[in-house]
Structures are given as C-alpha cells and as structure tokens.
Amino acid sequence: xxxxxALLLPPDDGSWRLADYLRRGGYEAARKALTSMAPADVVxxxxxxxxxxxxxxxxxxxxxxxxxxxxxxxxxxLCVNTDEGEPGTFKxxxxxxxxxxxxxxxxxxxxxxxxxxxxxxxxxxxxxxTAGRLEAALAEARAAGFIGPRVLGTxxxxxxxxxxxxxxxxxxxxxALLESLEGRRGLPxxxxxFPAAVGLFRAPTVVNNVETLAAVPGIIRRGADWxxxxxxxxxxxxxxFGVSGAVRRPGVYELPVGTPLRRIIEDHAGGPPEGRRIKxxxxxxxxxxxxxxxxxxxxxxxxxxxxxxxxxxxxxxxVIPDGAPMLDILHLTARFYAHESCGKCAPCRIGTAWMLKIxxxxxxxxxxxxxxxxxxxxxxxxxxxxxxxxxxGAAQSVRAVVTKFREELEQAVAR
Amino acid sequence: MxxxxxxxxxxxxxxxxxxxxxxxxxxxxxxHVIQGESGFISKEAADWVADKxxxxxxxxxxxxxxxxxxxxxxGGRHTIRVCRNLSCHLAGAEDILGFIVERLGIRPGETTxxxxxxxxxxxxxxxxxxxxxxxxxxxxHAPASRGSVAALIEELKGxx
Numbered sequence: 001x002x003x004x005x006a007l008l009l010p011p012d013d014g015s016w017r018l019a020d021y022l023r024r025g026g027y028e029a030a031r032k033a034l035t036s037m038a039p040a041d042v043v044x045x046x047x048x049x050x051x052x053x054x055x056x057x058x059x060x061x062x063x064x065x066x067x068x069x070x071x072x073x074x075x076x077x078l079c080v081n082t083d084e085g086e087p088g089t090f091k092x093x094x095x096x097x098x099x100x101x102x103x104x105x106x107x108x109x110x111x112x113x114x115x116x117x118x119x120x121x122x123x124x125x126x127x128x129x130t131a132g133r134l135e136a137a138l139a140e141a142r143a144a145g146f147i148g149p150r151v152l153g154t155x156x157x158x159x160x161x162x163x164x165x166x167x168x169x170x171x172x173x174x175x176a177l178l179e180s181l182e183g184r185r186g187l188p189x190x191x192x193x194f195p196a197a198v199g200l201f202r203a204p205t206v207v208n209n210v211e212t213l214a215a216v217p218g219i220i221r222r223g224a225d226w227x228x229x230x231x232x233x234x235x236x237x238x239x240x241f242g243v244s245g246a247v248r249r250p251g252v253y254e255l256p257v258g259t260p261l262r263r264i265i266e267d268h269a270g271g272p273p274e275g276r277r278i279k280x281x282x283x284x285x286x287x288x289x290x291x292x293x294x295x296x297x298x299x300x301x302x303x304x305x306x307x308x309x310x311x312x313x314x315x316x317x318x319v320i321p322d323g324a325p326m327l328d329i330l331h332l333t334a335r336f337y338a339h340e341s342c343g344k345c346a347p348c349r350i351g352t353a354w355m356l357k358i359x360x361x362x363x364x365x366x367x368x369x370x371x372x373x374x375x376x377x378x379x380x381x382x383x384x385x386x387x388x389x390x391x392x393g394a395a396q397s398v399r400a401v402v403t404k405f406r407e408e409l410e411q412a413v414a415r
Numbered sequence: 416m417x418x419x420x421x422x423x424x425x426x427x428x429x430x431x432x433x434x435x436x437x438x439x440x441x442x443x444x445x446x447h448v449i450q451g452e453s454g455f456i457s458k459e460a461a462d463w464v465a466d467k468x469x470x471x472x473x474x475x476x477x478x479x480x481x482x483x484x485x486x487x488x489x490g491g492r493h494t495i496r497v498c499r500n501l502s503c504h505l506a507g508a509e510d511i512l513g514f515i516v517e518r519l520g521i522r523p524g525e526t527t528x529x530x531x532x533x534x535x536x537x538x539x540x541x542x543x544x545x546x547x548x549x550x551x552x553x554x555x556h557a558p559a560s561r562g563s564v565a566a567l568i569e570e571l572k573g574x575x
Contacts, residue, residue: 163443167483332501
C-alpha cells in the first residue's frame with residue numbers, strides 16, 4: 001500500500017468530484033482502452049488480472065465477459081449490481097459516496113469491452129439519497145464526454161440509466177435483478193441459460209458488482225500483472241473489507257486479497273473494545289458461516305474461506321463479542337431469510353419460515369434442545385434445492401450458529 | 416374513482432418510460448414517482464399505471480405486494496426505518512427500536528394517529544460502520560442513540 005493514488009477509495013474529504021478524480025489520473029484508463037485497445041484485448045487483460053466478482057459469488061469478471069457472444073445485430077446490456085443488502089456489507093455505499101467516478105469509468109471500459117451501448121445501474125431503493133452523488137457524477141461525466149454519444153470522440157456511445165429498486169434483498173441475485181429491472185417481482189430465473197447468453201429482455205447481458213467495476217480502471221491503467229501483484233495469483237487486487245460489530249474502529253479497509261482475517265480485525269479495526277473478547281466472526285456478510293475465535297487465522301480470499309467451510313462473500317466482517325447471546329444471533333439470522341425469501345422455491349419459502357417459527361419457540365418457552373436438530377434438518381432440506389443461493393445462505397449460516405455454539409444454545413433453551 | 420398524476424409527475428413518468436426499451440420496465444420508477452407525490456399507491460393509481468404501461472393490473476399488484484418500500488394505504492408524513500440486523504443488533508438496535516415505540520406509541524408497521532410518523536423495522540441498511548442506524552424519509556441517521564432519536568422526533572414534529 002505504498003501508492004495512495006492507486007487506492008480505490010480516496011479519503012472521505014469531498015474529493016469525489018470529477019476534477020479531483022481527473023487529478024488522480026481518472027479516465028486515463030478509459031482513454032487508453034477506447035483509443036488504443038481492441039475490445040477483446042480489454043477482456044483478456046481483465047481475465048489475466050484474475051479479478052473475481054466482488055458481489056459475493058467470486059466469479060472471474062473477465063471470464064464472465066468472455067461468455068457474451070461476439071457482437072451481433074441485436075441489443076445487449078450491462079447491469080451494475082448496486083443492490084447491496086447482505087447484512088454487514090457497506091462497501092458499495094462508500095464507493096457511491098467517495099469514488100462514483102471509479103465506478104463510472106469501470107462501467108465505460110466494461111461496456112466498450114463487451115460492446116454494450118446501454119447500461120443500467122440497479123441501486124437499492126434505500127440508497128436513493130446516497131446515490132445522489134452517483135447521479136451528480138454521471139452528469140459530470142456526461143458533460144465531459146465520458147458517457148453519452150461518441151465517448152471521448154470515438155465511435156463508441158454509451159447511455160447509462162440509474163434504476164432504483166424498492167426494498168427486496170433478493171434483487172441482489174443477478175437474475176432476480178434482471179426480473180426486477182423488467183418490471184416484475186424479483187424472482188430468480190432458472191440457470192442456465194446464464195445472463196451472458198439470455199439476460200435483460202432476453203438479450204446478452206453482463207451483470208457486475210459495483211466494486212468489481214470500480215477495480216477495472218486500475219487494471220487497464222497499470223496492467224494485469226500489477227493487479228495480481230496486489231493480491232493473490234488466483235484472486236487479484238485489493239478488496240474493501242468492511243468491519244463492524246465489536247471493534248474499536250469500524251469502517252472499510254482496503255487491503256490485499258489474502259490479508260489474514262485476524263489482522264484485519266485486530267490491527268486495522270483495532271480489535272474488540274476494552275474488556276471485550278471475540279466470541280464469533282461473520283467473515284463475509286450474514287450468509288457466510290460464522291467462525292469461532294480459534295478459526296480466524298485465515299487469509300481472506302475466496303478459496304481459503306471456502307476451504308474453512310465458510311465464504312468470503314461480500315467481505316463484510318462482523319465481530320460478535322462475548323456476552324452477545326447466540327440465540328439472539330440465531331433468531332435474527334432466521335428472521336432475515338424468512339423475511340427475504342422470495343417464495344419461488346418451496347424448500348426455501350417453507351423451510352425458512354419453519355426455521356424462524358422454531359427459533360421463536362426456543363426464545364419464548366416450550367422449546368426443546370432437540371429442536372436444534374429439527375432446525376438442522378430443515379436446513380438440509382433447503383440446501384442445494386433452490387434456484388438461487390439465498391436458500392443455501394440461510395441453511396449454512398443457521399447451521400454454523402447451531403453446530404458451533406450448540407452447548408450455549410442448549411443451555412439457553414434449558415433455562 | 417379515477418386517478419391522474421399532476422402534470423409534473425406525468426412529465427417525470429413519461430421521461431422514465433422513455434429510458435427503457437420496453438414501457439413495462441418502467442414499473443418501479445413510475446410507482447416511485449406516484450408514491451413520491453401521493454404518499455401511497457391507491458387501487459386507482461395502480462390501475463392507471465397498468466394502463467399506462469400496457470401491463471395486466473395484476474402485475475402492478477404483484478409488485479406492490481412484493482417490494483417493501485411501496486405502500487397501498489396512506490402512511491405518516493415521516494417514515495422512520497430502523498435497522499435491526501446483525502451489526503445494528505450488536506450496537507443496541509432493539510433498545511433504539513423500543514425507545515421509538517415508546518415515544519411514538521406505535522409498533523413497527525403502524526402510523527401515529529395524527530398521521531405524523533410511520534415506523535418500520537427493516538433489515539440491513541448498509542450503514543454497519545455507523546451502527547445502530549436508521550433512516551428518516553430516506554436520509555441516514557447514524558449512529559443513533561436514545562438522545563439523538565428523541566431530538567430527531569422533536570425536530571420533525573416542529574417542522575410539520
């Protein structure tokens with residue numbers, strides 16, 4: 001981190017405007033791509049960078065772009081997933097506020113690379129006020145010729161539309177997002193076909209997360225090798241690790257992919273407040289199975305977290321302190337998925353509702369320790385039996401709380 | 416009963432529709448415009464939207480019952496959304512929510528009898544580093560404390 005100008009997130013000092021972004025070398029990458037590179041070269045540079053999707057699934061962005069069929073006569077679209085709603089995740093909000101032009105520049109480069117003339121930015125409805133800066137930045141970019149007709153004087157044109165959701169976590173799932181964008185309930189689609197082949201209005205579509213796109217200008221400007229060098233060979237770059245919960249300095253920390261979880265929590269976020277100890281850590285948003293304190297000496301990259309039976313997800317880290325009853329954590333987890341299940345797949349719709357009912361009974365009275373096994377078996381009934389990852393997220397996060405803190409839960413139930 | 420948006424809202428609706436390759440895709444933006452003007456989406460307004468976008472009325476009602484930010488009955492002049500997911504829970508969200516419930520005399524999902532406030536308990540608002548957080552009329556208020564919330568409620572009452 002010796003080059004502050006290479007950081008994705010500048011300080012929160014009002015330097016989000018175009019003039020400041022240009023002073024930091026902004027839009028040089030877009031100029032380079034549009035005036036000196038072929039679209040296919042842009043795709044292969046990003047593929048070489050091993051930029052893995054920052055939304056949670058971790059699919060390599062360059063590979064995803066490569067699935068879009070070669071330019072044909074019909075329309076094609078780019079959608080920016082700004083439906084940030086995974087509990088414990090607030091990084092995309094900060095990009096909207098502090099670096100909206102990094103997102104816009106990444107959007108321009110990506111649209112050029114996949115030959116898209118029209119892009120939609122799907123922003124969760126609750127971020128409408130926060131996205132005021134994004135809209136202001138888009139107006140600046142339009143006035144300066146970075147989006148709109150004949151971008152930077154080339155033959156490439158790009159129309160960008162900001163679209164606001166209206167309260168539905170599920171719309172962060174890419175096919176639900178497309179359904180929502182088409183004016184329907186956000187119900188995930190059957191995959192395949194994947195959006196790259198059949199997406200928005202049945203046209204080839206790329207859906208990328210905000211942080212993913214914001215990382216693209218750096219790759220084009222400084223090269224794939226530079227990007228890989230900042231992270232891990234198979235998982236390049238830096239990431240915005242959000243840390244909240246029981247730490248002295250909650251916030252977002254931009255660090256190399258692979259930075260150990262314990263170091264992020266203790267060195268960067270200051271560790272738990274005086275007199276508190278870490279009881280559990282959610283490493284990547286609520287859907288990522290919770291870790292016990294002895295499990296947090298892990299490099300924060302997709303493969304390492306998967307190897308530990310959890311998930312890097314959105315890299316939203318939440319530190320749970322001693323003294324926080326795990327029955328409460330179990331309850332809010334079950335409540336979240338029961339509330340957010342879209343209802344399309346029966347195992348998720350019914351399973352999450354029953355998990356919540358059982359947890360509520362455990363909290364009142366009349367619950368039995370054996371109910372914990374019932375919760376686990378409901379989870380097994382959901383896992384792998386749904387169209388989208390929400391069901392798996394519900395099953396695995398609930399399962400981790402129940403199995404890793406079983407003794408405490410049983411004692412709480414017995415009382 | 417028939418519904419008609421104001422000329423300004425209608426112009427905004429036309430601009431929204433023009434941004435999409437198909438009119439139906441403008442459903443959410445159009446509903447946002449109408450709710451912004453009327454405070455809620457009446458049955459008549461929903462049917463007007465269906466007609467305007469050339470979709471079946473049921474499709475509008477499906478959306479209204481799916482997306483939590485739309486309301487089909489009048490709400491308060493101010494809407495308070497209190498986050499109660501993990502990070503906010505750890506920072507005392509239940510206490511903040513209980514305090515607001517006590518102050519306003521309503522439960523989540525309800526509106527005060529004078530029509531001033533609607534209170535909702537919501538999932539993550541993506542402001543976890545400022546927990547506990549809430550939004551008032553879409554504006555972030557975080558971190559929230561009993562004191563800050565009491566002052567906020569008084570200020571909003573004074574503004575009406």
